[in-house]
Amino acid sequence: MKPVKYPLNVALLSAVMAVAGCATPPGTDYVAFRNHRPRSILVLPPLNKTTNVNAPYTDLSTITQPLAECGYYVFPVAVVDAYLKENGLPYPDEMHGVALDKIRSIIGADAVLYIMIEEWGQKYIAIQSMTVITAHAKLVDTATGQVLWQGKQEASQGSGGADPIAMLVSAAVQQIMSSMVDYTHQLSVLANNSMIYDSNKGFIAGPYSPPGTAGRCKP
Numbered sequence: 001m002k003p004v005k006y007p008l009n010v011a012l013l014s015a016v017m018a019v020a021g022c023a024t025p026p027g028t029d030y031v032a033f034r035n036h037r038p039r040s041i042l043v044l045p046p047l048n049k050t051t052n053v054n055a056p057y058t059d060l061s062t063i064t065q066p067l068a069e070c071g072y073y074v075f076p077v078a079v080v081d082a083y084l085k086e087n088g089l090p091y092p093d094e095m096h097g098v099a100l101d102k103i104r105s106i107i108g109a110d111a112v113l114y115i116m117i118e119e120w121g122q123k124y125i126a127i128q129s130m131t132v133i134t135a136h137a138k139l140v141d142t143a144t145g146q147v148l149w150q151g152k153q154e155a156s157q158g159s160g161g162a163d164p165i166a167m168l169v170s171a172a173v174q175q176i177m178s179s180m181v182d183y184t185h186q187l188s189v190l191a192n193n194s195m196i197y198d199s200n201k202g203f204i205a206g207p208y209s210p211p212g213t214a215g216r217c218k219p
């Protein structure tokens with residue numbers, strides 16, 4: 001029996017489908033997370049790629065609650081920050097360079113959450129004023145160095161509308177208000193809650209998940 005010869009486009013399509021079938025969309029692979037099952041998490045002060053000096057500690061102050069509500073013990077961020085500074089690590093980039101085995105043996109954390117802030121504060125798109133937060137996070141196992149999970153913090157608030165004059169006035173008002181009121185704290189709460197509680201790519205429920213809140217995290 002002679003082998004069947006498929007047209008080139010059919011063969012190519014089959015190859016593409018085979019590769020696509022093996023690919024795993026980013027943020028959906030929970031195998032390592034479920035295998036390691038961390039109980040305690042150390043959150044380090046975020047690296048700051050922006051000019052906003054308040055960004056790291058504003059973000060840090062809003063990340064512990066959703067993590068705790070997902071059922072994890074979160075080391076007190078202020079205590080950890082003070083401890084690291086007292087031991088010769090005054091800046092976040094130095095804290096991020098601490099070896100994982102040191103963190104595990106000295107502090108006792110099962111995993112470390114590293115955060116990098118990329119956007120924070122007000123920016124303008126044409127005549128539209130926006131307050132924007134964008135940051136990336138990854139959870140790393142302290143015993144193996146394996147990345148267990150990755151997520152993205154993202155939230156924005158700003159002026160809009162179809163009328164250019166109205167948009168210009170709204171942007172000016174937004175700029176004045178932003179100098180008086182800091183919207184980034186509320187946006188940081190929103191961004192962190194959205195990242196941790198995301199039904200598709202958020203955290204899985206931890207060992208200390210309290211009744212009634214476990215459903216907000218992946219089972």
